[in-house]
Amino acid sequence: MIKIGKLSLKTHVFQSPMADCTDIAFRLVARELGLELAFTEMISAEALARGNKRTLPLIRRVPGDRPLGAQLVGHSPSAMGKAAAIIEAMGFEILDLNFGCPMRKVTGPGAGSALLQRPDLAAEIFENVMTHVKKIPVTVKMRTGFTDPSGKEALCIARLAEERGLSAVTVHGRTRAQGYTGKADWGVIKLVKKNLKIPVFGNGDIFVPEDAKLMMETTGCDGVAIGRGALGNPWLYASIRAVLAGQTPNLPSFEEKKRVALEHIRLEVQYEGEKMGVLQSRKIAAWYFKGCPNVAQLRNKINRASTLKEITALVLNFVS
Numbered sequence: 001m002i003k004i005g006k007l008s009l010k011t012h013v014f015q016s017p018m019a020d021c022t023d024i025a026f027r028l029v030a031r032e033l034g035l036e037l038a039f040t041e042m043i044s045a046e047a048l049a050r051g052n053k054r055t056l057p058l059i060r061r062v063p064g065d066r067p068l069g070a071q072l073v074g075h076s077p078s079a080m081g082k083a084a085a086i087i088e089a090m091g092f093e094i095l096d097l098n099f100g101c102p103m104r105k106v107t108g109p110g111a112g113s114a115l116l117q118r119p120d121l122a123a124e125i126f127e128n129v130m131t132h133v134k135k136i137p138v139t140v141k142m143r144t145g146f147t148d149p150s151g152k153e154a155l156c157i158a159r160l161a162e163e164r165g166l167s168a169v170t171v172h173g174r175t176r177a178q179g180y181t182g183k184a185d186w187g188v189i190k191l192v193k194k195n196l197k198i199p200v201f202g203n204g205d206i207f208v209p210e211d212a213k214l215m216m217e218t219t220g221c222d223g224v225a226i227g228r229g230a231l232g233n234p235w236l237y238a239s240i241r242a243v244l245a246g247q248t249p250n251l252p253s254f255e256e257k258k259r260v261a262l263e264h265i266r267l268e269v270q271y272e273g274e275k276m277g278v279l280q281s282r283k284i285a286a287w288y289f290k291g292c293p294n295v296a297q298l299r300n301k302i303n304r305a306s307t308l309k310e311i312t313a314l315v316l317n318f319v320s
């Protein structure tokens with residue numbers, strides 16, 4: 001069991017937010033296979049605070065989709081505060097602040113990973129958010145630094161977060177400059193963990209259960225957040241828990257992969273509509289059948305399909 005503020009969780013293996021990936025369908029499928037704490041993708045605090053109509057669909061939730069965290073990205077303390085109050089009023093179980101996004105359109109105005117270089121502004125954001133949020137835990141997810149790989153920037157922001165009353169910190173072991181290249185530096189996760197009292201979660205390059213075990217052992221982190229490793233592998237969360245408990249994980253058969261991929265695609269169509277769901281299914285099929293010898297042919301056929309019925313038939317007839 002682990003506590004993030006007042007939120008008690010049975011497991012310490014979480015889903016990391018991923019734009020255009022961790023939507024309702026993704027989360028429901030992962031929950032069916034044992035995921036506990038999930039997150040929406042990041043949403044703009046300014047857009048939410050302004051009442052932009054395109055923002056709300058990104059943080060829609062359905063019954064059974066809990067505990068769920070929402071993630072805000074932004075650089076304006078007042079917009080972050082206002083948006084935080086909206087997130088709490090919407091009934092989310094947790095609020096995460098994005099201090100890691102590397103995209104130029106986010107860092108340009110000073111949000112995401114750019115905040116790692118602005119401790120003054122970061123502190124103001126934390127303070128404003130904390131005055132607007134009364135009940136749910138607030139956490140921050142960050143990279144190790146903007147360009148400086150030493151971990152100094154992450155440690156500074158993590159300390160500020162703890163001082164201002166945030167409940168936990170997640171560290172992705174890469175700088176903004178690294179993007180998604182190279183290897184995640186788990187040493188910085190260890191550094192932050194060593195210097196904080198609130199829980200510190202490690203993130204970056206967990207693709208097989210043994211990676212999570214090694215990260216926890218070498219960094220001492222309190223839990224792990226899984227991003228890309230769970231795309232097409234929603235069994236990973238439970239497998240990690242099994243390995244951490246000294247058990248052998250159950251690996252899915254090819255037929256089970258087909259069943260779950262189809263359920264993921266069906267839910268995508270259910271919640272996003274057939275047009276969007278069909279588009280998304282191209283990506284989903286590639287995730288689930290990555291490494292299968294005939295996956296390129298399957299993708300080509302799915303790219304030409306336009307209905308759920310056609311895609312279902314293609315996946316059912318797919319032989320590895």
Ligand SMILES: Cc1cc2nc3c(=O)[nH]c(=O)nc-3n(C[C@H](O)[C@H](O)[C@H](O)COP(=O)(O)O)c2cc1C
Binds near residue numbers: 021041071100
């Ligand atoms: C397609 C994609 C979208 C992402 N979107 C977000 C996001 O909205 N918010 C966030 O904090 N991190 C986002 N990330 C970063 C991941 O949450 C995670 O920190 C990163 O991928 C490293 O972890 P991993 O090696 O387990 O994937 C995204 C990553 C990818 C690949």
